[in-house]
Amino acid sequence: MTVFTISGLTFREAARRKILLAALLLGLLYLVIYGVGFYYVNQDIANSQFTTGLLELNQIRNFLFMAGMYVVNFLTVAMAVLTSVDTLSGEIASGTIHTMVSKPLRRWEIVVGKWLGFVGMLSLYLLLMAGGTVVLVFLISGYTAPNLWRGMGLLWLNAILLLGVSLAGGAVLSTLANGVLVFGMFGIAFVGGWIEQIGSFIQNQTAVNVGIISSLLIPSEALWKRAAFEMQSPLVSALGFSPFSASSMPSLVMVFYGMIYAILALLLAIRLFNNRDL
Amino acid sequence: MSKTIRTEALRKEFGEKTAVADLTLEVERGEVFGFLGPNGAGKTTAVKMLLGLIYPTSGTGDVLGAPLGEHRSRNKVGFLPEHFRFHDWLTAEEFLYLHGNLYQMPARVLNTRVPELLQLVGLENHAEKKLRAFSKGMLQRIGLAQALLNEPDLVFLDEPTSGLDPVGRRLVRDIIRDLSEAGTTVFLNSHLLSEVEITCDRVAFIRHGEVLTTNSLKSLVEGELTVEIKAYHLNPKILAGLARWSQNIRADGDHLSLTLTSEADMPSINRYLVEQGVDVFSIRPKQLSLEDLFIQVVGTEGGL
Numbered sequence: 204m205t206v207f208t209i210s211g212l213t214f215r216e217a218a219r220r221k222i223l224l225a226a227l228l229l230g231l232l233y234l235v236i237y238g239v240g241f242y243y244v245n246q247d248i249a250n251s252q253f254t255t256g257l258l259e260l261n262q263i264r265n266f267l268f269m270a271g272m273y274v275v276n277f278l279t280v281a282m283a284v285l286t287s288v289d290t291l292s293g294e295i296a297s298g299t300i301h302t303m304v305s306k307p308l309r310r311w312e313i314v315v316g317k318w319l320g321f322v323g324m325l326s327l328y329l330l331l332m333a334g335g336t337v338v339l340v341f342l343i344s345g346y347t348a349p350n351l352w353r354g355m356g357l358l359w360l361n362a363i364l365l366l367g368v369s370l371a372g373g374a375v376l377s378t379l380a381n382g383v384l385v386f387g388m389f390g391i392a393f394v395g396g397w398i399e400q401i402g403s404f405i406q407n408q409t410a411v412n413v414g415i416i417s418s419l420l421i422p423s424e425a426l427w428k429r430a431a432f433e434m435q436s437p438l439v440s441a442l443g444f445s446p447f448s449a450s451s452m453p454s455l456v457m458v459f460y461g462m463i464y465a466i467l468a469l470l471l472a473i474r475l476f477n478n479r480d481l
Numbered sequence: 482m483s484k485t486i487r488t489e490a491l492r493k494e495f496g497e498k499t500a501v502a503d504l505t506l507e508v509e510r511g512e513v514f515g516f517l518g519p520n521g522a523g524k525t526t527a528v529k530m531l532l533g534l535i536y537p538t539s540g541t542g543d544v545l546g547a548p549l550g551e552h553r554s555r556n557k558v559g560f561l562p563e564h565f566r567f568h569d570w571l572t573a574e575e576f577l578y579l580h581g582n583l584y585q586m587p588a589r590v591l592n593t594r595v596p597e598l599l600q601l602v603g604l605e606n607h608a609e610k611k612l613r614a615f616s617k618g619m620l621q622r623i624g625l626a627q628a629l630l631n632e633p634d635l636v637f638l639d640e641p642t643s644g645l646d647p648v649g650r651r652l653v654r655d656i657i658r659d660l661s662e663a664g665t666t667v668f669l670n671s672h673l674l675s676e677v678e679i680t681c682d683r684v685a686f687i688r689h690g691e692v693l694t695t696n697s698l699k700s701l702v703e704g705e706l707t708v709e710i711k712a713y714h715l716n717p718k719i720l721a722g723l724a725r726w727s728q729n730i731r732a733d734g735d736h737l738s739l740t741l742t743s744e745a746d747m748p749s750i751n752r753y754l755v756e757q758g759v760d761v762f763s764i765r766p767k768q769l770s771l772e773d774l775f776i777q778v779v780g781t782e783g784g785l
């Protein structure tokens with residue numbers, strides 16, 4: 204089937220152009236640095252006279268774990284955008300797409316094929332990075348954060364959502380403009396998320412509303428916050444504020460909105476690519 | 482249905498600019514069809530519309546019996562774009578397999594077809610080489626192989642010889658002739674008129690996105706022609722005898738110039754002159770070249 208030919212091509216391209224290699228090496232480097240750091244911090248707190256209770260120890264371990272997942276989220280999102288940002292626009296600009304679209308296939312097959320290829324790559328990458336973090340934390344300290352699958356699923360959805368936006372942008376914009384668009388939107392969501400978090404902390408409704416609107420514009424930060432909420436230790440939720448955790452937790456409606464958003468982004472990409480002249 | 486391509490008033494506007502104003506043409510099955518025009522005349526846009534890469538603003542058409550844009554109509558179509566850019570991190574062999582897969586050709590067929598085509602375009606020793614390392618001429622050749630993968634009924638070649646040296650051009654000409662003999666329709670976009678002159682059965686002249694005229698090349702060649710003759714022992718009586726072939730005779734010492742209506746008269750003239758005791762040194766037809774015709778039809782304003 205043509206869709207899988209395109210997916211395979213997408214995979215092969217990433218491998219041949221050493222994108223996979225670079226991502227894997229940097230991922231491993233992250234895991235090494237994280238593992239060493241976590242090992243020494245864990246040793247210190249375990250030997251400290253101030254933190255003796257297991258509950259207290261696990262709070263700190265959870266905090267460190269969330270710091271790792273924060274990095275994993277960011278790297279996966281960056282990977283989603285950077286690898287896909289020029290896949291359509293680049294091939295349209297160079298004319299590579301001409302010999303493909305003139306084949307007996309429908310244009311949606313190209314978009315869906317590329318999408319599936321990237322989804323496969325991102326899934327592997329996320330599994331390696333998040334899974335590696337989880338395993339390291341467990342091996343060093345014996346601690347496991349709650350709701351890991353749910354949390355990782357949300358990070359996955361976040362990457363897929365941005366992938367869809369990047370493909371949709373790439374169907375009509377130049378590579379550079381598309382990069383500016385996607386990272387710009389990601390930045391808006393990021394800032395909006397923090398404004399909402401602080402607003403909720405100081406109980407300022409306007410700030411909270413700004414955050415909600417930015418989450419509707421693109422729910423990527425909301426998905427991270429929901430993932431953080433799922434994986435944080437129950438005590439932190441009760442305390443209500445930590446830089447990596449969600450104080451005003453996005454609702455399940457927002458998660459659902461994220462799913463719809465990711466699907467619509469893909470459909471939009473198909474539609475835009477389908478309707479344009481090449 | 483014997484028409485391979487049929488279009489009716491195809492029109493394409495990009496914003497304010499009209500790229501193709503009115504494209505109405507018919508291409509017969511099995512013919513080599515030359516599409517000529519100055520740069521910017523809308524040739525590439527026209528081809529892209531026929532391939533479903535560009536959507537026409539108005540007008541209709543069908544290719545191999547299926548309406549424009551219908552993906553199944555491209556099943557038996559091959560295409561070599563003008564600005565061929567391929568995935569340059571693939572090897573020549575992988576590249577052909579990829580495009581074979583896009584044609585949904587079974588692996589069994591590709592295993593014989595790919596080496597066959599590499600041989601045809603003279604790249605059999607570069608099968609393992611990445612396209613990145615290919616010269617422009619080699620890319621053109623592999624692009625041509627790609628366009629022939631599915632043994633197409635119709636091939637679009639957009640400036641197929643532009644990057645090629647004389648050897649490569651000869652190769653492309655031979656391939657076009659073989660295709661034509663096998664009954665494949667070839668749609669050739671070219672501004673290399675000598676190329677078209679040698680290979681095409683019919684030509685269409687296009688300017689400002691409009692087909693000005695469509696001619697059979699044979700009829701062009703067989704049209705009025707001037708013949709230059711060099712001969713000794715000419716006399717007025719002999720010259721008067723030539724009047725049955727030509728009303729337009731100019732004699733200048735040993736040189737004669739006469740206008741004929743058909744090439745077929747040349748042997749008779751030769752026979753007549755020899756019978757009259759004239760020593761004939763040469764009889765040279767001076768045909769109206771395609772280039773002359775191009776200038777005559779399209780004008781000299783050139784492409785903008």
